[in-house]
């Protein structure tokens with residue numbers, strides 16, 4: 001505890017604009033220690049639990065799988081594999097309902113568990129990870145299917161392979177969103193795991209310093225982490241207590257608070273020499289490197305007045321929300337909405353028959369009191385409260401105005417793509433406008449427009465290329481014909497006028513053609529493409545080719561629509 | 562189990578338009594009581610009249626536009642417009658002038674532009690200017706404050722006057738009415754009187770006209786309530802009063818006898834009401850933080866200019882309307898620096 005006070009006074013912290021003091025509602029779910037959830041009979045594992053390309057299934061219905069076995073492989077650089085979270089039989093590879101704001105079903109591997117929890121053969125543990133190269137460690141982390149567990153679900157290995165030197169590793173233990181306590185509980189109960197992961201990440205990135213940011217509303221977690229850190233004695237690594245202010249757990253906000261640096265718009269933390277990982281991710285890295293275990297389980301907070309016994313459960317990835325809620329005492333009579341994630345950034349689920357993914361941190365069954373119907377939205381009265389609350393210093397009211405008017409250009413001029421969708425603006429809006437929904441919608445529209453533009457551009461390029469190709473072929477044909485003609489002309493001279501019948505036939509045909517041409521010319525018609533290419537035509541073709549090449553090099557895509 | 566889908570954030574919301582409007586109404590109470598105390602029942606009668614007219618007009622237009630009537634009435638914005646208009650006009654104004662003002666405010670200035678949130682001009686102030694220009698005599702006939710008027714009218718008498726029954730027997734307009742302090746200051750300065758002379762008159766209190774200065778104080782209390790409840794932010798009122806004060810003090814410093822001192826301006830006419838209740842109308846004001854400072858300050862400066870050199874003794878309404886016009890431009894040029902868009906200044 002002394003160390004904590006000391007650190008508080010030592011390190012200068014920075015502010016970000018806006019933000020909110022929210023009722024944190026965390027105590028409801030921190031009363032009991034984390035319990036392992038009972039193994040479900042059915043596991044539904046979406047192929048896309050991360051940002052990037054979906055994983056490619058390696059198993060088919062009927063296959064038996066072992067716990068920890070890779071059942072779908074990463075596809076491409078930004079992707080992550082999926083592992084069986086328990087042993088059993090694959091019963092289906094098909095589209096199932098998944099937790100996604102779109103509400104659309106997505107491809108999943110469905111496993112019927114056998115209850116035996118038989119492990120697959122795991123990669124060898126590397127307690128001596130310091131002896132391993134960065135590449136080896138990154139590969140191990142990638143193969144373990146680790147993604148950002150704070151909610152973003154970005155493949156961790158990609159972040160660990162920056163193309164520039166990294167000075168600071170930031171570990172995110174802020175957990176700023178109300179109700180969610182899975183990181184808090186992880187730090188309280190498994191601080192040594194988190195710190196072990198931090199040691200691996202620290203070594204891997206070769207950073208100068210490491211800052212572990214935790215909001216000051218989690219004294220137990222701060223204590224546990226400080227003690228665990230003291231035992232490990234990692235160089236230049238600190239637990240930094242930060243003020244509780246939503247959304248200080250946002251990556252860019254936390255970096256700002258801890259280091260004073262602003263990640264440039266459209267950039268990533270590596271651009272300012274920083275890499276940021278969540279505490280849950282750090283623990284998963286420890287499991288993967290030190291024990292060879294892939295990411296197949298996580299801690300999930302079940303809370304809200306709609307849940308009989310709020311708690312944190314250690315859950316096999318792929319367990320259905322409905323089963324977990326059953327293990328938390330089931331729904332109370334007051335349950336009225338089910339939210340995946342926290343109240344600010346989470347989204348409502350229409351049904352609890354969806355699986356828990358790697359990045360799912362919280363199931364919030366809210367009562368009508370907790371998540372009341374705000375009533376119909378009124379017009380924006382331009383009060384500016386949203387702008388005051390926005391942590392990115394945007395002007396949400398202007399973005400709303402243009403998003404509503406579908407003026408995509410203007411809405412981007414007001415920096416729509418800097419919006420982190422934290423919901424601060426919507427929370428304070430007296431007109432109860434669902435602002436974030438408008439921004440998501442506008443972003444989607446922009447992406448669609450960009451895709452359309454690219455498609456059109458593509459089609460144009462293809463068309464141009466085709467025209468050029470046809471012209472070239474025609475030109476080649478002409479050139480060949482001309483050459484032949486010349487040869488034909490020459491030959492009779494050389495042979496002294498002796499013509500064989502074949503040649504005579506050709507000559508006759510050519511004469512006919514020439515006559516026809518002359519006749520057409522007389523009538524004022526010039527058949528197309530009957531002459532060899534002029535110089536100007538040749539130049540045109542070359543230009544078209546050059547344009548095509550330039551376009552396919554992607555030089556024109558950086559401009560925004 | 563199935564659930565209904567709701568939009569984020571999935572929480573109770575701390576603010577609502579109705580609550581804001583309610584607080585504006587509550588914050589008007591101290592000033593209204595002061596006005597009633599010094600100038601009689603007229604203000605209350607006009608408030609009721611204006612309020613009823615505004616709600617009726619709003620309901621009527623919404624029905625014509627085939628829009629839901631109830632939510633628009635329930636947001637209380639029409640009522641707030643009506644009350645602000647009512648506290649700004651002379652207490653004995655004939656009823657039909659109030660009616661014309663309110664119909665213009667609600668039907669033309671507010672609803673023709675699309676209703677709450679879309680109107681570029683402050684409805685109460687636009688209406689005020691309309692009736693001021695159309696009925697200048699009625700609009701500048703103010704009652705004398707009670708300490709200067711030996712025979713104040715009772716409630717029924719006031720009602721009678723407003724509804725065209727004429728004055729009770731034995732009373733004359735001349736005896737009851739008096740020019741406002743701003744008016745007096747102007748005419749007498751125009752007559753080349755010195756300020757120290759003008760202030761000898763029994764009309765004058767500590768900084769402004771007697772009675773008037775107290776009305777200003779009570780509206781100020783209301784303004785502080787709005788600030789405390791965070792219905793408004795400090796930027797517009799502070800910049801507004803600051804702009805006015807700086808101008809007034811500057812000229813007063815140049816010539817103490819020709820330009821009244823700063824507090825006279827602050828506690829005369831509609832200054833306080835304007836700074837806290839009118840210029841802060843979010844719909845028509847600037848919406849960016851820096852823009853609000855500029856917007857407020859320019860209103861204050863404009864008020865000083867119009868009061869001192871313009872054609873009307875008071876100028877809050879004109880200044881506010883002029884700046885309403887400028888607000889979108891101000892907003893455009895005062896966009897805040899977005900996070901991550903330039904080098905951080907933190908280190």
Ligand code: SF4
Pocket residue numbers: 379380381382383384385386387396397400425428429430431432433435
């Ligand atoms: S908080 Fe809501 S009403 Fe106020 S300016 Fe922002 S969007 Fe408009």
Ligand code: SF4
Pocket residue numbers: 386389390391392393394396418419420421422423424425426435436439
């Ligand atoms: S959701 Fe976007 S606009 Fe709204 S406060 Fe957050 S960052 Fe700002």
